Amino acid sequence: MQVKEMDKKFLSRDLPPDDIEIVKSDGSFLFDSKGKKYIDFLMGWCVGNVGWGNQEIKEKIRKYNGPDYVNPNYLYKSWAELAELLAKITPGKLQKSFRATGGTEAVEIALQAAMSHTKRQKFISIEGSYHGHSIGAMSVGSSDFRGWYKNLLPDCYKIKPPLNDKAANEVEKLLKQKDIAALIMEPIICNLGVIIPEKEFMTRVQSSCKKYGTLLIMDEVATGFERTGKMFASEYFDIEPDIMCLAKGITGGYGGLGATITTEEVAKSMEYEFSFYSTYGWHPLSVEIAITNIKYILKNKKQLEKNIYEMSKYFTERLSKMKFKYPAKIHVKGLAIGVEFKKPNYVNQIVAQSRKNGVLFSSLGNTVFTLFPALNIDKKTAEKGLNILEKSLIL
Ligand SMILES: Cc1ncc(COP(=O)(O)O)c(C=O)c1O
Incomplete structure (x- = not known):
């Protein structure tokens, strides 16, 4: 059976695939099964930040000799190393990482951490945005999702761009009720076609969140790891988030991994009473890849x-x-x-x-x-x- 027929018969998709069968990648190029070479201006959608075929990362994968798997409840040095590295490179007081498999799970953890920390249930996000496809992530994503699923999380308020003074007023009005757990957004909104908020909006949102006890979640799944010209796009606005979601460029596409990094205080509220468990969160090989990738970015920054x-x-x-x-x-x-x-x-x-x-x-x-x-x-x-x-x- 041809790939196209097998795909049609056995793969579930929301839309039919593009008619291109990828067999090889190198630098900024992809190659299809017919030997055609393409210039890749997509890089997996903010994934392959350091290019395909990075020799340092590929060498690390070839030489990997660590455990095949580690139970999340054990100690494992590379977990601690990656977590320390993330605490070093992320802005503000972000300190403790939750181990996730990708961006959606990182967002899901962030929402749960915000709820357990604030003991509040409501969220604010940007209308039309995308944070993943879980029930929680869709709840804070575009309102269009509510046309498909009627029972997403209730009380998720959406702010419509442009993100200016008027939008900041709207946020402030909602925050004043003191019942919003968190505001979640991409600092530069790749999922809306690279929308750049006004600095004033970001400054006001940060200070209002602090004032009214709402956590600020920066979803840097797409913008992270130099995509916008800084390690994290939050840096453009001097934002010090309470929680940051990471994935995609964290491994450059060479492994699957996500992270939710929070302040010490937020992380504390997930201890004992609440919890988060992910069997494949921070798989050892992906962790090695993430560490190598981040060190490569730092070395060549x-x-x-x-x-x-x-x-x-x-x-x-x-x-x-x-x-x-x-x-x-x-x-x-x-x-x-x-x-x-x-x-x-x-x-x-x-x-x-x-x-x-x-x-x-x-x-x-x-x-x-x-x-x-x-x-x-x-x-x-x-x-x-x-x-x-x-x-x-x-x-
Ligand atoms: C900003 C943002 N958050 C979350 C996600 C979900 O990440 P993942 O596809 O790794 O689950 C995406 C994916 O495109 C994203 O762009």
Whole structure:
């Protein structure tokens, strides 16, 4: 049976797959089963931040000689090492990590920790956003989820962008009731096409949360690990969250792992009375990969940030000059790039045509396409990919 038929018969999907069978990855390139080479401007959607085929990480995987598995209740040195590393690189007083398998679980833990810490049940989040597909994560995600599932968590309030003074007033009004457990958001909202909140909004939200006893959860699953040009996007706003959710770029795609890092006080409230258990949270091999990946980012931080800055400028310049059929709004922070159109469905044509011509990226809803290239992409590859994208506009 061909892959396509097997997939159709045995894999559950919400939408049919893109017609491309990936067999190999290297640097900023993906290769399909027909030998066609693609430039990857998607990198697994904010996953492959350090590029595919990173030799330091691959070498670590090859040489791994640790335990196959460790029961979560035992001590294991690499867990402590990764947790210490996360406490060192995350902003503010974030100190203790919960071990998760990915982003959704990291968000789920964050919501539970907020409820048990504050003894409150309500949440605030940004309308249209995405935090994962569990019942809890969907409850604080787009209200559209409520059209499918009627019994998501109640009392989840949504703030509509733009995230400005008016939006901060709305948040403050809700917080004043002193019954909101947490406000959760991406500091730069990749899932809405790279929306950048006003600094004033973030400053006011942080201080109001403190004032009214609400925890601030920064979901850095997509923005973390230099995607936006800083280790964490929270740093742009001098945000010191109570909880941060991490996944995706934490392993660069070489393993599956998520983390919920909280302050000492928040972590304390999950002890004894509440709990969280995850059989595969922080699988030993994935932990080794995460440590190697983070150390690689730290070692090359200066060089990576220089490249992100230069490539960010280059992508912005090129995209601003492109002759799109309809007016485009370009949102950029580091190498998180969103191109937004008022005209629905146009983006789907661009994405499909570009894929045919050899560049991969994706649309978001039907009005935005996003580019998340590798943070170490070279100018030549970026130029070639953008030339193909430009050529694909002539539909
Ligand atoms: C901001 C954000 N939070 C959470 C998630 C869920 O992560 P995962 O797919 O690893 O469960 C995603 C996934 O795209 C995300 O972008």
